[in-house]
Amino acid sequence: QVQLVESGGKLVQPGDSLRLSCAASGRPPRTYDMGWFRQAPGKDREFVAAMVKSLGLTYYADSVKGRFTVSGDFTKNTVYLQMSNLNPEDTGLYYCALRSTNGDTPRYPSGYPFWGQGTQVTVSS
DSSP: OOOEEEEEOOOOOOOOEEHHHHHEEOOOOEEEEEEEEEEEESSSEEEEEEEETTEEEEETTTTHHHHHHHEEETTTTTTEEEEOSOOOGGGGEEEEEEEOOOSTTTOOGGGGHHHHHHHEEEOOO
């Protein structure tokens, strides 16, 4: 089993930056993908970014490309989401998710068996 714990969410103003963390514990697979998703009230959960640990590949939603950066410290099994130039449309509950690397696109929530509880990011003036 794998446990995921997100942290770092808070209320920020438009234009601010914020870094989220996701720490994996338990028995993560040797090679895994870590995805970030978010869900705004009344909307479906949407893909934000992902990282393939073994290859260092990163993926981003078009809406965050150039503003968000995903990185990892795999000595700690921790992945980060650095967010900059935040706007109100970035508001939502941010989840991290983990799956064994299988070569499939990491953009779909259904592909991840392990999820954190989420951390709230609110962008408002």
